[in-house]
Amino acid sequence: MHVETLTVGPLGCNCSIIADLAAKQAIVVDPGGDYDDIRARLDALGVVVTAIVHTHTHFDHVGCTAELQRTTGAAASIHGGDRFLYDALPEQAALFGIAAPERAEMDDGLVDGRALRAGALEMGVLHTPGHTPGSCSFVVTDATGTLLVAGDTLFRGSIGRTDLWGGDPDAILRSIRGKLLALPDDAVVVTGHGPSTTIGHERAHNPFLRGR
Ligand SMILES: [Zn+2]
Numbered sequence: 001m002h003v004e005t006l007t008v009g010p011l012g013c014n015c016s017i018i019a020d021l022a023a024k025q026a027i028v029v030d031p032g033g034d035y036d037d038i039r040a041r042l043d044a045l046g047v048v049v050t051a052i053v054h055t056h057t058h059f060d061h062v063g064c065t066a067e068l069q070r071t072t073g074a075a076a077s078i079h080g081g082d083r084f085l086y087d088a089l090p091e092q093a094a095l096f097g098i099a100a101p102e103r104a105e106m107d108d109g110l111v112d113g114r115a116l117r118a119g120a121l122e123m124g125v126l127h128t129p130g131h132t133p134g135s136c137s138f139v140v141t142d143a144t145g146t147l148l149v150a151g152d153t154l155f156r157g158s159i160g161r162t163d164l165w166g167g168d169p170d171a172i173l174r175s176i177r178g179k180l181l182a183l184p185d186d187a188v189v190v191t192g193h194g195p196s197t198t199i200g201h202e203r204a205h206n207p208f209l210r211g212r
C-alpha cells in the first residue's frame, strides 16, 4: 500500500490518501480542507478515487468533501450515527467562527465490518464510537504490515475529547480497548491530528490506557 498523510483545513486535520499504485486507485480519508493540495497529490500519483470516507463528522474532517466528490464522482460516506452532526454543520462551524463547508451527497455507508476497495487493497471499517456516536476507524493490512486510521479516537499519548455533541467517555475507552488494542503492536496508527504512532507504543505509554 502507498499512504500519504496531509495536514489540512482550519484545525490541522490529517487527511490520508491510501493507494494501490499498480491499480492506480485510492481511497481518501478525511478531506478536511485544502482541496488544491489533495488534488495535487492525487494528480501526481495518477490515481482514481474509489471512495471518500470520514472517521467522523466534525466540520474540520469534512471541509472539502463536496469539492472532491464533484471532481471524482466517488461516493462519500459517514457512519449513520454521525448523521445529526452532518445536519448541524452550520452550528458546528459557527462555534469555531468559520463558514460552514459546502454540503456533499454524503451517504451512511460506513458500517462495522464493511470492506472498501482500491485496487487490491481492502480497507475494513471498525465502528469505534465515543469521540462521536458515529466515529469509525479504518484498517488496511497487506504484505507491508497493518495501517490503522484512527481519526480523533486515538492520538499519540492521548485520546479524543468526549465533551462535544454526543461524546461518551466510557464508549471511547471501550472502543479503543476492544477494537484498536486488538491490533498487532507494530500496526502504524495515523491519528486525526498531530503525529502518527503505533499500537504498541500506545499500549505501553498512553496514560489514558494504563491498566487496560
Ligand atoms: Zn473530532
Ligand SMILES: [Zn+2]
Pocket (backbone or CB within 6 Å): 013, 058, 060, 061, 152, 192, 193
Ligand atoms: Zn479532529
